[in-house]
Amino acid sequence: MPDDPYLNTLLMSALAVIFIIITSLGLGALARFIAKLSGSSKLRQADAFTGYLFASPWIVGFIIFVLIPLFTSLYWSFTDYRIPNHPDWVGFENYAKLILGDSGFRASLVNTLFLTVIGLPLQVGVALLLAVLLNQKMRGERIFRMSFYLPVVLGFNAAVLLCWRLMLAAGNGIINQVIRALSAKSILFSYLNRAIIYVVEVVNAFFLGITNQNFTLFNKVLEAGFPAANRVPMWVQTPLWSKMSVVILIVWGCGTMMLIFLAGLNNIPKELHEAAEVDGAGGWARFWRISFPLITPYIFYNLIVGMIAALQIFEPIYVLYRDSATLAPSAFSMVYYLWMATFRFNEIGYGSAISWLILIIILIVTLFQFRAQNRWVNYELY
Amino acid sequence: MRTKLLVLLVLASILLSACGGPAVETTSTTEPVVQVPAEPITLKVYVVDFVAGTTEPWLENEVVPAFQKLYPNVSVEFVWGTWSTFGETVAGYFAAGEGPDIINLGSEFNGLYGDELAPLNQYLGKDAWPEIENFIPGTLENVTWKGELRGLPIFAAPRFVFCRTDLMEAAGYTEQPKDFAGWVKFAEDTSKIDTATNSLTQQGFIPVDAGTMADFQWYINTIWSLGGTLYKEDGVTPNFDSAEAKAALQFNYDLKRAVYPDENVGALPAGQGSVIDEDRGGVCLWHSGWAAPALDSAIWEKIDIQPFPGDPTNFPNSKPIAVSFVDWWAVPAYSPNVEMAANFLKFVFSKDNDYKYAEAFPLIPARADAHTGFVTDNAVMKKEAELAASYSYGYAGIIEPTKLQEILQEELGALLTDQQDVQTTLTNIQTRYTQALKDGGYIK
Numbered sequence: 057m058p059d060d061p062y063l064n065t066l067l068m069s070a071l072a073v074i075f076i077i078i079t080s081l082g083l084g085a086l087a088r089f090i091a092k093l094s095g096s097s098k099l100r101q102a103d104a105f106t107g108y109l110f111a112s113p114w115i116v117g118f119i120i121f122v123l124i125p126l127f128t129s130l131y132w133s134f135t136d137y138r139i140p141n142h143p144d145w146v147g148f149e150n151y152a153k154l155i156l157g158d159s160g161f162r163a164s165l166v167n168t169l170f171l172t173v174i175g176l177p178l179q180v181g182v183a184l185l186l187a188v189l190l191n192q193k194m195r196g197e198r199i200f201r202m203s204f205y206l207p208v209v210l211g212f213n214a215a216v217l218l219c220w221r222l223m224l225a226a227g228n229g230i231i232n233q234v235i236r237a238l239s240a241k242s243i244l245f246s247y248l249n250r251a252i253i254y255v256v257e258v259v260n261a262f263f264l265g266i267t268n269q270n271f272t273l274f275n276k277v278l279e280a281g282f283p284a285a286n287r288v289p290m291w292v293q294t295p296l297w298s299k300m301s302v303v304i305l306i307v308w309g310c311g312t313m314m315l316i317f318l319a320g321l322n323n324i325p326k327e328l329h330e331a332a333e334v335d336g337a338g339g340w341a342r343f344w345r346i347s348f349p350l351i352t353p354y355i356f357y358n359l360i361v362g363m364i365a366a367l368q369i370f371e372p373i374y375v376l377y378r379d380s381a382t383l384a385p386s387a388f389s390m391v392y393y394l395w396m397a398t399f400r401f402n403e404i405g406y407g408s409a410i411s412w413l414i415l416i417i418i419l420i421v422t423l424f425q426f427r428a429q430n431r432w433v434n435y436e437l438y
Numbered sequence: 439m440r441t442k443l444l445v446l447l448v449l450a451s452i453l454l455s456a457c458g459g460p461a462v463e464t465t466s467t468t469e470p471v472v473q474v475p476a477e478p479i480t481l482k483v484y485v486v487d488f489v490a491g492t493t494e495p496w497l498e499n500e501v502v503p504a505f506q507k508l509y510p511n512v513s514v515e516f517v518w519g520t521w522s523t524f525g526e527t528v529a530g531y532f533a534a535g536e537g538p539d540i541i542n543l544g545s546e547f548n549g550l551y552g553d554e555l556a557p558l559n560q561y562l563g564k565d566a567w568p569e570i571e572n573f574i575p576g577t578l579e580n581v582t583w584k585g586e587l588r589g590l591p592i593f594a595a596p597r598f599v600f601c602r603t604d605l606m607e608a609a610g611y612t613e614q615p616k617d618f619a620g621w622v623k624f625a626e627d628t629s630k631i632d633t634a635t636n637s638l639t640q641q642g643f644i645p646v647d648a649g650t651m652a653d654f655q656w657y658i659n660t661i662w663s664l665g666g667t668l669y670k671e672d673g674v675t676p677n678f679d680s681a682e683a684k685a686a687l688q689f690n691y692d693l694k695r696a697v698y699p700d701e702n703v704g705a706l707p708a709g710q711g712s713v714i715d716e717d718r719g720g721v722c723l724w725h726s727g728w729a730a731p732a733l734d735s736a737i738w739e740k741i742d743i744q745p746f747p748g749d750p751t752n753f754p755n756s757k758p759i760a761v762s763f764v765d766w767w768a769v770p771a772y773s774p775n776v777e778m779a780a781n782f783l784k785f786v787f788s789k790d791n792d793y794k795y796a797e798a799f800p801l802i803p804a805r806a807d808a809h810t811g812f813v814t815d816n817a818v819m820k821k822e823a824e825l826a827a828s829y830s831y832g833y834a835g836i837i838e839p840t841k842l843q844e845i846l847q848e849e850l851g852a853l854l855t856d857q858q859d860v861q862t863t864l865t866n867i868q869t870r871y872t873q874a875l876k877d878g879g880y881i882k
Contacts, residue, residue, distance in 0.1 A: 138878070140532035140554055227637035227704035236635065264857065273857045286636045287702060293649050294701050295855050382652040382851030400840050402529050 079116050084109035129408040137405035150409035161410065163267035163385060164393035170263050170299050171389065172366040175306040180358055183310035187317030188343065201318075208311035217305070217375035224291035224301055232288040239285070250283040257283075260296045264386060292376060295386030302387055305372040313358045320354035321347060352433045360425055367418050370395065390414050478511045479775055481782055482538040484528070486519045487592055487765045489798040494518065496794060497786075505785045512778055531770065539773040540782065543589070545580050545763045545832075546839040552583030556769045561780035562587045572789065577804040579832025580764035589768030590787040591804035593796040595726040596760035596826045597659065597746075602714050604740045605640065605721045614722070614742060617756075618689045618749040625696035628721045637704030641697055641713075644723045648713055649705040651694045652854045654846035655761065655833070656724060660686035662831055663748030665755025674837060674880050678868040682753065687853065687860050689749070694854045701855055714741065726763065727801070727822055738818050745829035759831040764804060802826055841874040 087108035091101045108115075133150055137143035154161050186204050190197060210216050223230050239246035257277050265271035277296070290297045324347060332342050370391040377384040388396075394414065398407030488494055494516070502514045517538060519527055528547075531537030532554050543551070564570050570578070570587075577591040601614055609628045615621045621643065628642035641648055645656035658668065666682025669675060677683060706719045712731040713720035723729065724746065731737045748756030767786065769779040785791065789808050796803035797812050802823050809823045836842060845867055853863040875881045 139529045140535070140551075222708055225705070225708045227635065228707035232704075268852065268857060270858055270862070272859075273855070276856055283702075284636075286634065288636075288704070290702065290704070293705055295851070295857070296701075380647065380650060382647075382650040382847055382854070385848045385851065396844070399525055399529075400844070402525075 076113055076116065080109050080112040083112040083115065129411060132405050133408035133412050135405040137403070137408075139402040139404060143405060146405070150406050151413065153406075154409055154413055159267075159269070160385075161390070161393055164388050164390045166263060166267045167299060167387055168367055168369070168389045171302055171306065171369055172363060174299075175303040176359070176362050176366050178303060179307050179310045179362060180313060180355065182307050183313035183358065184317050184355070186310070186314045187321055188347075190314070191318060191321045201315075204314055205311035207309050212305065212309070212371035212375065214375055217372060220301075220305060221292055221376060224304075226288065226290045226293040229291065231291070235288050246285060250285070250287055253283045253287055253289060256289070256300055257296045260299060260386075263299070264295055267386075292380070292383065295383055298377065298383045298387040301376060302369070302372050305376075306366070306369070313362065316354050316358055317351060320351040324350050349434045350436075353435060356425075356429050356433045360422060363421060363425065364418055367414065367421065390417075478513070479778060481512060481514045481540065481775055481779060482517060483514060483540040483767070483782075484517045484519055484531075484538040484542055486521055486524055486542045487799075488518060492798045493795070496798075501786060501791060505782060508785070509778070509781065512782075514782065532772075535772045537770065537772070539775045539779040540589075540767050540769055542592075542765065543768050544765050545834065546836065546843070547768075548580055548583055548588070548834050549836040549839045551768070551770075552588065554771055555583065555588035556771045556773065556776045556779075557584075557586035558588060558769060558776075558780050558783075559586050561777060562590065562784065567784055569784070569788070572805045572807040574762075574804055574806050574827055574830050576760075576762040576826070576830025576832045577764045579834040580762070581766045581768070582834065589766045590783045591764040591766045592787070592792070593799065593801035593804055594762045594764050594826055594830060595728065595801055596762040596822065596830055597655070597724060597726055598743045598760050598822065598825060599722055599724050599746055600714055600730045601722040601742045601744070602720070602737075602740055603742050606742075609721075614744050614747075616747050617751040618685070618692075619751065622689070622692045622696045624722075625693055629697045631699075631703055635704060636702060638697070638706045638719065640719045640721060641706050642721045643693055643697060644713055644720050644725075645690075645693070646725055646729075648720065650851065650854065651697065652690075652847065652850040654843050654850065657686060657690055657846060657850055658833075659724070659746060659759065659761045660689055660748075662761065663746050663756060663759050664753040665748070665757060666753075668836065668842075674875060676868055676871045676875065678864055678871065683867075684860065684864055685749065685752065687850075687864060690850065691853055691860060727818075730818075733800070733816055733818055741818075743818070743821050743825065745825055758829050760825055760829040761833050762826065762830040763833050766804075837880055838871075838874050838878050841878070842871055845870045845874065 084105040084107075088101045088105040091104040096104070132143060134145060134147055135143035136146045136149070190201055190204070207216075224232075226232060235249055239249055258274070261274040261277040262271075265274040273296075289300070291301045292298065328346050328350075329342055332346055337345065368391050369389045373384070373387050373389055373392050374395070377387055384392075390410065391414065394407055394410040397403045397410055485493075485497075488497075497516060505514065506512060519542070521544075528541060528543075528551070531541065532551060560566060562570055573591060574594055576596075577594045578587070581587055581589045581591050599614060605628060606612070606614075609624075611624060611628070615624045625642035628640065629638060630640035631637065632639045643651075645651055646653035661668065661680075661682050664682040664686060666680055666686070667677050670677045706713065709718055711718065712723070712729060714723045714737075715731050715735070716737055731741070745758035745760040747758045750756040767783055769776055769783070773779055786795070787805065789805055792803045792805045793808040793811065796808070800812055800819070802813065802819065803809060806823075806827055809820075809827075813819045813823050849858075849863045849867050849870075852858045852866075853860065858866070872881065
């Protein structure tokens with residue numbers, strides 16, 4: 057290889073192209089040979105050659121960049137592989153440790169379940185609410201649609217999440233300033249705010265107790281009783297609020313779900329609503345009796361996609377809590393734990409086992425959802 | 439047809455084998471492979487500590503040509519990296535057993551990659567290179583692993599206690615406290631809470647993070663300041679069941695409660711600049727100089743800088759320390775050019791070059807004899823450099839450093855948010871760290 061890095065790159069690129077051409081020709085020839093062995097006509101053999109010749113760049117790429125890494129990670133998941141050492145075969149030891157002995161993974165599993173069970177329904181609910189509101193004919197409808205979809209475009213990038221950190225600051229963040237102002241104006245809002253704080257802290261303390269196997273904080277929260285009048289949520293400051301901050305971000309990113317619901321609402325024949333209206337049905341009744349049953353396939357789709365995304369959540373936790381390792385354990389998800397094992401501790405074998413376990417969990421949950429859809433999803437319109 | 443197919447497969451395998459690199463024999467041996475550069479050699483250097491637009495042209499256009507006058511048959515290539523992708527990149531080099539001849543590391547990587555780095559005493563020890571004695575001793579601790587130098591330090595970022603004297607005096611203090619009890623009382627007296635918002639408006643003590651007040655480096659600093667150690671006499675068994683570890687942990691908790699009476703008190707308002715800048719609310723900050731106000735700020739007239747004193751009242755072995763974090767250049771054991779890499783290190787870390795390298799940031803040069811010019815011209819830098827020379831304590835010798843960091847942060851977080859008590863925290867740290875060292879093969 058030449059010492060000059062530019063020449064080296066050019067040479068490697070040329071070799072890669074030659075490799076692709078040769079493997080394509082090889083695969084095409086192999087296909088033709090197999091067709092010949094199976095007694096196909098000359099024309100079929102030529103077709104097989106041409107077909108595989110053109111498909112093979114993708115096939116080769118799939119093999120090299122998907123299949124080989126996939127099976128390599130499966131192999132590594134059965135090894136003790138810590139960079140810079142070589143992998144040592146340990147059988148199911150990684151999986152046994154993960155399931156039976158790793159309290160950190162158990163905590164990440166509980167955190168992920170919390171984010172899924174609390175965050176996903178809220179996200180779907182808000183997306184549906186926004187879709188219903190935006191489905192009304194009104195001025196500036198497109199601007200609202202764009203505004204609500206904007207978070208999806210912006211994504212969970214560092215700048216956006218930094219803004220959220222500032223907005224969620226317990227002391228002078230804008231969210232708590234608004235809560236303080238509203239609490240000062242309305243005694244009802246003040247009680248509602250304190251009630252929500254109490255419920256959130258009790259629930260979170262309970263979850264923390266499960267993950268830590270220690271209910272000291274849960275007992276303290278119960279002993280402290282109903283929050284004082286000057287209380288505000290401690291968002292990104294205490295473990296009791298770290299997960300709720302992530303839930304807010306999950307809900308904030310509901311734009312894609314909202315668009316899918318909008319498409320679903322637009323697909324409902326207008327005649328159904330008109331007929332119901334003639335029969336005297338109000339807006340609420342029409343939504344529950346007509347719109348909701350007919351958009352259940354869309355809800356099902358959003359639940360499946362949302363569940364998979366929630367079980368793989370990583371970016372918000374990474375950006376919000378990466379620098380605050382004190383709070384991270386109260387919020388880190390399974391994928392965050394996978395990242396820590398693989399890229400912080402360089403434990404490639406253990407990280408691979410975590411990724412395969414996550415895959416299995418997602419498969420089970422998705423299969424369960426598909427099985428359960430017969431009970432509530434309505435496909436009559438489609 | 440078969441012949442054609444065979445020819446194709448043979449061609450493909452020839453190309454595939456041509457694409458592969460030379461077989462690499464990865465080895466964990468720490469013996470250097472010394473090669474006399476009989477033919478031209480290329481040194482590759484992976485750098486993450488650089489000020490864009492300043493450091494690169496200086497290294498490429500000034501340092502390398504000057505080095506090549508001494509070694510005409512050596513060329514140097516730089517790979518400019520970032521800390522955000524550092525972990526994966528460097529792990530890849532060591533996993534492959536192939537990569538740059540010199541790698542820029544941070545303090546904590548001493549314990550992570552120590553065994554994979556070439557021992558360099560024969561090139562950089564005082565017998566081979568007397569100039570090594572010009573480096574601040576604390577900075578050399580960071581680049582030493584198992585008694586062998588593994589590279590050379592660039593600059594030091596010691597951690598001091600920076601205190602606002604005006605805010606101290608307003609609370610009746612004329613100097614920084616001298617022991618743990620004094621610091622707890624000080625933090626209580628100088629912290630202020632706005633009852634309307636139930637949030638801090640002034641925070642008496644900030645150990646790195648104002649909000650959580652939980653920082654593993656701060657906790658380790660408090661143990662060391664008592665004369666404690668992280669390991670027992672065998673050098674590998676964790677020592678978190680020691681009296682020093684317990685006292686330090688209790689101090690961390692008491693300090694938190696002196697500032698935050700409970701977990702419902704809001705943190706200081708977020709803002710820009712240093713937390714001890716004018717109108718930010720911080721009274722004392724334990725951190726590196728880079729987290730303190732800008733060097734040209736007028737606020738420095740009202741800031742006192744001291745090493746952390748420990749607790750001499752209760753622990754006679756206490757000593758004032760400034761835990762020193764050092765970024766350094768190391769030579770991996772896989773490098774075929776260890777000796778030439780060591781020569782390049784000696785050249786880059788000559789008195790003048792170390793000065794210029796550190797000046798770009800600006801941070802305290804690791805070499806004490808380079809403490810001139812920008813270091814002595816500025817009163818703050820001068821004071822920091824003097825304190826560093828006297829109290830510098832290397833953040834080094836930590837085994838499985840990333841695991842320990844994670845364990846300490848998690849357990850400290852749990853303690854300081856009232857999820858568990860001091861004894862449970864200590865037991866958890868000791869148990870979990872022992873297990874991590876067993877998993878890593880350090881303890882049987």
